[in-house]
Amino acid sequence: MTLTAPQMRDVQRPVIRQLDEAAINRIAAGEVVERPASAVKELVENSIDAGATRIEVTIADGGKTLIRVVDDGCGIAADDLPLALSRHATSKIDGTDLLNIHSFGFRGEALPSLGAVGRLTITSRSGAGAATVQVTGGRMGPVTPAALTKGTQVDLADLFFATPARLKFLRTDRAETQAVVDVVRRLAMAEPFVTFVLRDATGGDSRTLFRADGETGDLFDALRGRLRMVLGRDFNDNALPLDAEREGFHLTGAAALPTYSKGAAVAQYLNVNGRPVRDRMLLGALRAAYMDVMSRDRHPVACLFVDCDPTLVDVNVHPAKSEVRFRDPAVVRGLIVSGIRHALAGAGHRSATTVGHAVLGAMTPQAAPQGPARVYQMDRPSVSPRFTAASMTFQSGFAEQPSARIEPVAEDQGGAERLPLGAARAQLHENYILSQTAEGLVIVDAHAAHERLVYERLKAQMADKGVPAQALLIPEIVDLTPAEADQLLAVAEDLAGLGLSIEPFGGGAIAVRETPAILGTVDAKRLILDVLDALQDGGDTAPLRARIDAILSRMACHGSVRTGRRMSGPEMNALLREMEATPLSGQCNHGRPTSVTLSMTDIERLFGRT
Incomplete structure (x- = not known):
């Protein structure tokens, strides 16, 4: 409908109003607390800022009905409890310098936001006595004495009861629980000296979802132990340590071999000055570092820590503090790309240990694949099996031979078995080199390697x-x-x-x-x-x-050795030696492994000898 001029004059001018404190807190909560995992993140970060060495988290129904965080930190004095529940009240900063942040929290929004959308109870002890206070839907009760030996306990019940529309956007209890686990795992990696315990109390039963005891020793040893505990033994066995510096930025952590990758970006952990973040620029730099050694449908596994002077990075970009902005992003990107590539180059011919495990698991009868298999250009038989000396440094005469035969290689006398890739013993199906090492067997894809x-x-x-x-x-x-x-x-x-x-x-x-x-x-x-x-x-x-x-x-x-071309013994051994001397030779240009290593224990297990 189109309004005429007289009708437009009758439209009342909107009135500007000052929102009440409860409405302001509920609006702020929409930015700070998206889901139960967001609440857990804010509360655990408060515990870390309080100097806690042990943090216990309990949730029920994915955190929708209960989130409890107990720590042994410095606590909050009884007189400060009402102030702690006021917006923009914090002990972390004095407001004079927002570019020199040394703590997780600093905005003073988390506690009042949680109290605005749920039933929040804080019990804390600082000094002689403990006290407790409750906030329900933004309405604060009186501060009363309580019993607590040390630290702080925060109970958040019925999250979003005051804003029921938000409950419709939450996912299943299982999905919300997994999001909480991910948050606690990320914080545990950032704080290796702190003990973290996460329990699920749904239905009245308590089961431990995650536990990481505080590490000891220096920072590097503690970090290595924490990553092994959180990310597992496979990551630890296939991770490359990082330690690089550039123009005031320091990169540490670990990045996995390209052949130890994932089908989705679910195992990429980024930290800036100890703060877990999800930053697009950092994720892009991580992806770029693996661009030359990994297929585009695979994703690297890494845990990166970038440390710098707080004035070089702005963490006050988003209320959730999950994004950062660097003063010179090109320096940070270059540091990550060069640091990871240097580590990968130093890995040489190494391939992930899980490749061998996958081979053992695959040695069972499999149903024939349905439909035609995709044939890559590099997998097509060579039109001409002969190559010039310029194409192979280990070239000698090649003879056209039928495929699917094993070509034996004479015993070597040079002690090549003691070398990482061993001594070539046979060629299988005119493509796969079987090499014997002192500890077992190596199978090399000659085409992929070359x-x-x-x-x-x-x-x-x-x-x-x-x-x-x-x-x-x-x-x-x-x-x-x-x-x-x-x-x-x-x-x-x-x-x-x-x-x-x-x-x-x-x-x-x-x-x-x-x-x-x-x-x-x-x-x-x-x-x-x-x-x-x-x-x-x-x-x-x-x-x-x-x-x-x-x-x-x-x-x-x-220019590579093609499937279907027979290689002589010297050629195969020359290929193995060049692989050992060439960076990144553990995977082909498409990210697939060039070799599989089986130990004698693995081989004996196949025949039931162990």
Whole structure:
């Protein structure tokens, strides 16, 4: 309906009102307390700020009906209890400098917000006597004497009873309980010297959901022990320690091997000055650090601690204090990327121990997969099994042989079994190298391993003086769509630096005049199509370095040992030795493991000998 001019004059001007304290607190609670896990986070952080060495959390019905936090911290004096429940009242800061925060809490919003939407009871002892106070839906009762030997106990019952609409947005009890567990785990990793206990009292029964006893020793030892306890033995066995500094920022923690990854970003723990955060920039830096060694559908596992002067980071970005803003984010991003990549490079040929465990678990009859399997470019049989010396440093004569046969290798006399990847003993199905070590057996995917080696050589050549090119006797013409041709020609100069020289040939066709020398004789059309795939995967938004690395990775597939080609004993051993000397050789360019290690105990278990 359209209002006429007289009707518009009759519309009353809205009146500006000052909201009462109860409404203000309920509005603030919407920002601070999204769900029971948010309340647990705020209360546990208060306990940590109070200097607690033991914190016990009890929940019921996912935290909807009860959240209880008990600590042995310094407590709150009886006279200060009413003030502690007032908005923007805090003992953490004096308000003169909001960029020099040394505590978890500082906004003074948590307790009044919780009291506004639930039934909050605080009992605390500081000094001679203990006292208690209750707040129900924002209405505070009197402070009365209580019995408590030490610290503070906070009970929050019937969360969101004062704002019942919020209850409709909560998930199931199981989901809310899991969110609480995740919060306590993250805080436990940030505070390794503090004991954390989380119990579920639903239905009157009490069961322990999580427990981490306080660690001892120096900070690094304590952190290592806490991560082992919280993230498990598998993470501990496959994690690489981090210790790097740059321009006032210090990175510590642990990052897992690329082959120890997850299908979702559920095991990425970020901390800034001891505060658990979920920051997009930090998550992006973590992802970038693994970009060269992990498939895009896999996610790294890591626990990172970034420490700096508090004035270099603003934690007052969001009421939940889960986001931060760095004064110089590029420095922090560079520190994380370089620190993790340096650790990964130092891991050399290592692959996750869980790969071997998966192999043992997979040695049972499996149903045949339904539907056609996807065939990757790198898994196709080689058109030509012969390579030039430029393509393999361990090249010798290759003979075309039937597949699916084991080629025995003579006993070596050089003590190679004592080396990490051992001595090659056989080649299975013209792809898998069986190597004997002093402790067991190593199975190497020759194609995947050599693909990584060629890729690392291409990167080294590119960084040095560009990739040498070899001219084709007859340029190869590749027919593409006009759009595809334009996309390739737009980066022709960059491709030339990679040893791939192309030029337009009319319509959508392009002429390939040179290919990278390290690849030897290759199918130029397949190479061009793979380079085009790499460009389309990265898109125009990907950094140039990332796009170049993606192109080099695709090129490496064409210079690698192909499935179906027999290798001699010296060639296999040379491949193993180069793997041991090459950073990141524990996984191929797509993040898959290049080798599987089985100990003698593992092998004997397969035959029931243990």
